[in-house]
Amino acid sequence: MPNSSSSSVLRFAPSPNGRLHLGHAYSALYTWNAAKLLGGTALLRIEDIDAERSKPDFVTAIFDDLHWLGLDWPQPVMQQSDRLDAYAEAGNVLRDENLLYPCFCSRSDIAASAEGSDPDGAPLYPGTCRHLDRGEQIERLERGDPVQFRLDTERAMDRVGMLTFSVVGPLVTDRPQIRHARPERWGDVVLQRKGTPTSYHLSVVVDDAAQAITHVTRGRDMEAATDIHALLQMLLGLPSPIYNFHKLILDDEGKKLAKSKGSETLTDLRAKGWTPDDVRRAVGL
Template sequence: MSQKLAKPVLRFAPSPNGRLHLGHAYSALYTWNAASLLGGTALLRIEDIDAERSKPEFVAAIFDDLHWLGLDWPEPVMAQSERMDIYADAGNQLRDQGLLYPCFCSRADLAAHAIGLDPEGAPLYAGTCRHMDRGEQIERLERGDAVQFRIDVSGAMARIGMLTFSVVGPSISDRPQIRHARPERWGDVVLQRKGMPTSYHLSVVVDDAAQGVSHVTRGRDMEAGTDMHVLLQMLLGLPSPIYNFHKLILDDNGKKLAKSRHSESLGDLRAKGWTPEDVRRAVGL
């Protein structure tokens, strides 16, 4: 008797640090359309590990905007702020493997000693604290110096060797292709900080595994970052989803819509009289 295959699971995971804009609308609609095409389910997840910027009113606005677009999802909705102990456990797994080390470098230190730029154009960490004497590490930790914990990417890759993942596109139903991951181009990224047991990279892979996410749809701006996620999945013994990278919605200057640039929100458009159909036409869905 053949085993029944689990239905595909996808997710849309916004951060509640501002109102959703057309770029978010496209990503959400794209994800729900992909789930429908695969005969699967689309989940909503709230990525609110940034306690200072995440606001309850923005969570409520996310629910309201998505319902206005005609989308629904299974309850309860996962919120990352409720899962800090789980992320800490994942970090401890990496520490037990000898792959997480304390770094005391300031931003000025990082900029002064950078060995290039990462895929997003930020200074690439030189690994200054990777080989710090254990006694000095303990002394500085006990003293309460500002600290962040980085993953030793070169050490991890030396154990793993070649790292690959599956990508489909442009349609979610296309045949998967194998792609080689190159997390070393990100250097030793920060996974934890003092008082914060997680980062975006760590939380997202833990949560995707916990929710049984089989397909990850994300913008092309996250394509390079996927290399780090695949590395963490391998190190933590988590399954790697199939990835699909969709287009970005750009403004009149050819820049990606962003909350940081105060891109017009869905709430603003609704106040102007836009309908969900107007949004779909605007983003090409």
């Protein structure tokens, strides 16, 4: 992949399940600055596969906040809720390769039997349903038991062998370095849920390929997830972008800003009279 040409394409992909805060502002501004350094283009993508939490009002607020920051992007904007068929097709490829299996375990089941945790700190799935016989799988599916479909990571790794991805940093114009991926530390991740033919991991690699993304700028908290994305790209025959991991914006307690804990939003700051320059100064740009 090129790393300094007009063919460079980057993306900022927020989820409309709340209003943007300073962490989002930094990530967006960083991505647009990186695109400028590369002489390329920054796209906006709306990651709204979570139908229960995603709201149209939040999509409108994202557009409004980003325009207020002085950012613009090509139209139309990709929204994941419009692309469920594409994700289902990718999932079918993995099913045909016998790389997905149905899992009927609840969160409490997993917490009770897990040995260790994944890089996010969640209980590591122990593979309980990986060895269910086909008859029991069919019976439980026909009965309508709650189900999600997991990637058989060990089998997938056997298919691809040694797995790597390219990283640049701290500047996107730096020379790429090769890093070895370690998907096994995530265990058998969920790729599909009943009623939703995708997950973050599956949709993001499908969309990056569809939009010809050459560089992915993401926070350091997402660095470990790149292991899974590199594996899915290889399994699905998709190109692998160059990755760049930027700093996180932390609160007064040294913790990452988050919608879930009510971090102050850009809307709040605007109501206080903040300007886009104030935001840039606050995040170190």
